[in-house]
Amino acid sequence: MFSYEEIKKIRNQFPIFKNQENNSIYFDNAATTQKPVQVINTIKKYYCNFNSNVNRSVHFLDNFTNNYLELSRKNLKDFINAKSIEEIIFTSGATESINLIAFCISKFINKSDDIIISHSEHHSNIIPWQVLSKKNNANLKVIPVNSEGELNIRVFNKLMTKTTKLIAISHVTNTFGILNPIRKLIKTAHKHNSLVLIDGSQAISHITIDVQNLDCDFYIFSIHKMYGPTGVGILYGKKKVLDKLTPYQYGGGMIEKVTFKKTIFSGLPYKLEAGTPNLAGLIGTNKALNFIGNYSIIKINNYETKLLKYAIKILSNINGIKIYYKNSKLTKILSFNIENIHSFDLGKLLNNYGIAVRTGTHCAHPIMDYLKINGTIRISFAIYNTIEEIDRFYKNLIKCLYLLI
Structure with missing residues (x-):
């Protein structure tokens, strides 16, 4: 497992995190990952x-x-x-x-x-x-x-x-x-x-x-x-x-x-x-x-699994949340909805706090139709994400919910 110092060194290889003055959070890695400076x-x-x-x-x-x-x-x-x-x-x-x-x-x-x-x-x-x-x-x-x-x-x-x-x-x-x-x-x-x-x-x-x-x-x-x-x-x-x-x-x-x-x-x-x-x-x-x-797929997977499990645990405390298939074998992606709140509205509010998540149908209309939903909020992790970011995400998510409910 990666230590705090190791993750900090890894994050320092990504210029986008150095250039963001507002210390934003990128949780849209399933869409595309950020690029290290050597690339x-x-x-x-x-x-x-x-x-x-x-x-x-x-x-x-x-x-x-x-x-x-x-x-x-x-x-x-x-x-x-x-x-x-x-x-x-x-x-x-x-x-x-x-x-x-x-x-x-x-x-x-x-x-x-x-x-x-x-x-x-x-x-x-x-x-x-x-x-x-x-x-x-x-x-x-x-x-x-x-x-x-x-x-x-x-x-x-x-x-x-x-x-x-x-x-x-x-x-x-x-x-x-x-x-x-x-x-x-x-x-x-x-x-x-x-x-x-x-x-x-x-x-x-x-x-x-x-x-x-x-x-x-x-x-x-x-x-x-x-x-x-x-x-x-x-x-x-x-x-x-x-x-x-x-x-x-x-x-x-x-x-x-x-x-x-x-x-x-x-x-x-x-x-x-x-x-x-x-x-x-x-x-x-x-x-x-x-x-x-340099970091090994196995170590990356173990670290992302730690992030995923922590996110599921902390988000499960929210009233009205539906985390999709958390009992299945998930990998680095967490999709959820909150009762009576549209995923797009929540995603827009999170953006105001500098948090990038994916909302909508994720180019998968058939499964959304099957579930009778119009989309989900999807967060997805990569090697440079941290437990601290999940904590900040949770706190700002709660703020957004107070505005929407």
Whole structure:
């Protein structure tokens, strides 16, 4: 567990906390994490000293960029324990990664085939499969949740048939922070010869990820949720599966040879990476990985769990509060409502006290409709948050409630 002094040193690495004169609190880490100075400085240094395109020339700037790009790929491979760098595809974010797979596997989805998602998915892990199912006359099936917000495994087992071609499930739900039993889902899916895509956006900087051990076919995430730059996404895919996919986009960087009669595409990973990637972001990604590696995912998870448990304990004292699924296996996210108070109104008042929380449906309308609510207040933690911030949040929350009740 981190000591007070260690957390203080960690916070000092984030310029945004030094620049805030009002000592505000950032509890919106599930949306995006703040960036340490080493990530920011690396991006600035790249643009000031080494800016160049990649794989286009033989000059030293191009070589520098290319070397660091591939270093990022290798470090990401190691971070999630992929078998090879060929299994690491660069995208613009988790959303593009999911859309890439939805487009590329379209030719394998036939009429009356099944695609399974859950009731708790983010819109970006619903809409692509909804569109694909409609286009190919396939069936989109939904795993319901039980009274604790957890996936109903009994129903899932019934949904699985020989016509199931893909399961797309979040590792951790972005609405309530529930850790889904993805090992069990993957094992069952593979017994039916179905592919499995795991959306790891809310898990990647909080849980140790070993894609070989999980045995998932695809694992996707965004770097901006793990202390890195925006505009960078990672798609992991098993090589034997990626080899069967035709490119998602066409252009420079993903071809071996072009003539007016035909085009020969490059091998993995480049055939799925058309155009110039976010080079500065990918170079900054190395520093984000280093930052996490310096503190260990296990220690980070233990510390965030301490924050979460403390927040649940102190907030439970409020009359009329509904904390969603606090008895489930939650990770770093706490969603709640207070009786007769709209989440937006409370969020606006908290903002007046310099407290940043997320309000609304969190890009997850179906689960909100299922619960018959118009949204929640969501707080989410990262390594730089503190017990003291939770205490201040609680005191200011009480002040807001007096104004609203």
